[in-house]
Amino acid sequence: MEKTYLDILKPDDWHVHLREGDILSRVLPFTYNNFGSALVMPNLDNPVTNISLAETYYAEICRQIPKGIKFTPHMTLYLTNYLNKDEIKRVSNHQYIKAIKMYPKGATTNSDSGISNVIEFYPLFEAMEKNEVILSIHGEVTDENVDVFEREKIFIERVLTKVINNFPNLRIVLEHITSADAVRFIKKHKNISATITNHHLMVNRNIMLSKGIRPDFYCAPILKTEHDRLALVQAAISGNCKFFLGTDSAPHVNSKKIAACGCAGIFSSPLAIPLLIQLFEEHGSLSNIEKFISKNGREFYGMKQQEERVQYIKKSKSINTIKNIETIEGKIAVFNPFKDLYWEKANEV
Ligand code: DOR
Ligand code: ZN
Numbered sequence: 614m615e616k617t618y619l620d621i622l623k624p625d626d627w628h629v630h631l632r633e634g635d636i637l638s639r640v641l642p643f644t645y646n647n648f649g650s651a652l653v654m655p656n657l658d659n660p661v662t663n664i665s666l667a668e669t670y671y672a673e674i675c676r677q678i679p680k681g682i683k684f685t686p687h688m689t690l691y692l693t694n695y696l697n698k699d700e701i702k703r704v705s706n707h708q709y710i711k712a713i714k715m716y717p718k719g720a721t722t723n724s725d726s727g728i729s730n731v732i733e734f735y736p737l738f739e740a741m742e743k744n745e746v747i748l749s750i751h752g753e754v755t756d757e758n759v760d761v762f763e764r765e766k767i768f769i770e771r772v773l774t775k776v777i778n779n780f781p782n783l784r785i786v787l788e789h790i791t792s793a794d795a796v797r798f799i800k801k802h803k804n805i806s807a808t809i810t811n812h813h814l815m816v817n818r819n820i821m822l823s824k825g826i827r828p829d830f831y832c833a834p835i836l837k838t839e840h841d842r843l844a845l846v847q848a849a850i851s852g853n854c855k856f857f858l859g860t861d862s863a864p865h866v867n868s869k870k871i872a873a874c875g876c877a878g879i880f881s882s883p884l885a886i887p888l889l890i891q892l893f894e895e896h897g898s899l900s901n902i903e904k905f906i907s908k909n910g911r912e913f914y915g916m917k918q919q920e921e922r923v924q925y926i927k928k929s930k931s932i933n934t935i936k937n938i939e940t941i942e943g944k945i946a947v948f949n950p951f952k953d954l955y956w957e958k959a960n961e962v
Contacts, residue, residue, distance in 0.1 A: 616899060617927040619956075622919045623649035624886055624906035628749075628788055628808045628859025630654045630722075630878070631674060631686075635941040640864050641677055643882040643938075645684035647958070649919045652749075652859070655691040655714055656723040662691045664703055667710050683921060687711040687914075689749060693726050694733075698740040705744035711914055712747040712786065717768075719755045721833040721877055722863065727751075731772050735779065742783040747914070749786045752795070753834050762818070765834050766794045777802055786913070789813060789861045791834045793844035799855050800848075806913050808859025809845050811881045811888055815950045817842045828870045829946050832861070833877040849905050850898035857910035860885045866943040881948035883935050887956040888949065890925055894956075924959035932957050 629644055629651045631637050644651050653674065655661030661670055667688040674686045690696065690704065692715040704710050715734070716727035728734060741748055752773060753764035769787075777785065785805040787795060791813050799807045812832060817839045821830040830836060848856045862885065863878030870876060881888075886906065893902040911918055931953035937944040 615927075616894070618959075619890060619899065619902075619925040619927075620922055621903045621925075622907040623921040623923050624858065625649055625910050625919070626651040626860050626862070626882065626885070627786070627857055627910040627914075628652055628654065628810070628861050629882065630656065630861070630863040632864060633657055633670075633673065636864055636945075637673070638677055639938055639940045639945075640862070640880070640882065641674065644862075645678055645682050647882060647886055649683065649921055650685040650687055652687045652689060652711060655689045656716065656721070658723060660691040660693070660723060660726045661689070662693050662695045662726070664690070664700060664707065664710060671709060685709070689714045691716065691726060692728060692734065692737070692748075696737055698737070701737060701740040701746055702744050705746050712749040713741065714749045714751070714788075716751045717753060717755045720751050720753045720764075722865075724751070731776065738776065738780050738783055742780045745784065747784045747786060749788055751833075752787045752790070761835055762837060765791055769794060769798050773798070777805060784913075786859075788859060789834060790845065791837045792841045796844045796848045796856075800853070806855040806857070806909075807848075808861075808910075809849050809856055810859060810861040810879075811885050812836070812861075812879045812948060812950075813842065814845050814849060814892060815842075815888065820950070828872075828875040829948070830879065830950075831870065831875055831877055832863070832879045835877075846892070846896060850893055850896050850901055852898075852901035852904040852909075854904070854909045854912055856905065857913065858885075858889070858906045859910075862948075864940075864945045866940060867937070867946055868943050870946070879948045880938075880945050883938070883947045884949050884954065886958070887925065887954055888951060890956045891951060891954060894927075925956050926959050927955050928957065929955075931955055
């Protein structure tokens with residue numbers, strides 16, 4: 614019989630960009646209403662490069678969570694030369710800083726402080742391995758000689774393989790994987806897991822480019838082929854504990870995306886869970902969705918399972934969906950690639 618009701622452990626978002634100021638206050642409710650916790654990325658205009666900055670940012674976020682909402686922000690530090698072994702040791706005992714994020718310089722939004730030469734950071738990787746601090750990686754090379762669609766593949770071959778060989782016990786998350794190559798790599802190696810976004814599970818580069826250009830689907834790493842998308846879907850619906858949801862929800866006002874030089878990032882947190890439920894349903898895999906969105910990530914980060922549960926219902930007619938949110942700087946489009954969406958959170962009826 615067709616399932617029209619889903620009761621699951623509250624999901625977590627293991628990769629989200631919340632920004633600051635007005636945008637933070639506009640986007641945060643979609644995260645705290647839909648997720649029990651979220652791992653907040655550090656690529657602010659002034660990157661979160663040390664514990665003190667992460668604590669200030671955490672306080673700014675917490676001030677805006679209404680009483681009665683159970684939501685935990687987990688924080689990250691931006692890997693730069695300013696980090697040292699003592700700070701890494703302090704991260705290992707920190708209550709809510711859960712990972713250190715490595716951005717290759719120039720790979721994406723606010724990555725100017727990113728790294729150019731990975732080998733320089735080996736002493737810090739050694740400290741992270743020793744102190745059991747998780748390394749979260751934006752896995753793309755930024756060499757202009759490498760085709761944009763090959764940047765993840767080449768990163769895995771040239772950089773990541775060396776890192777895992779040198780630091781076999783370093784626990785790594787390869788963020789927002791985009792390709793069949795990445796899925797294969799993650800399955801093959803221990804101590805490395807991966808987040809997958811809604812958009813890489815739901816759209817491909819043809820949808821972005823073949824019938825006119827769709828700036829709303831432009832993100833980093835860039836969307837790949839249908840073959841790659843299907844490999845990601847298989848990884849997500851399999852329930853394999855190495856794969857979990859990180860939306861990479863990354864708000865940019867529409868005027869900055871629909872521009873001669875549009876920026877990368879897709880704002881997806883408002884409809885992320887209903888869209889995923891529908892995707893898993895279409896693949897006959899609703900029984901595994903809880904692993905992908907609620908269990909596998911917590912297991913990797915060594916946290917006990919959520920206690921709260923949430924319910925979703927399937928309507929007989931497609932629902933009216935939110936299209937944009939308003940901010941001081943302008944509208945931000947909400948990711949929804951499906952013609953019709955039938956699922957919604959039970960208490961939103
Ligand atoms: O598309 C993206 N946008 N990818 C990232 O890695 C960063 C993000 C952003 O911050 O806008
Ligand atoms: Zn991101």
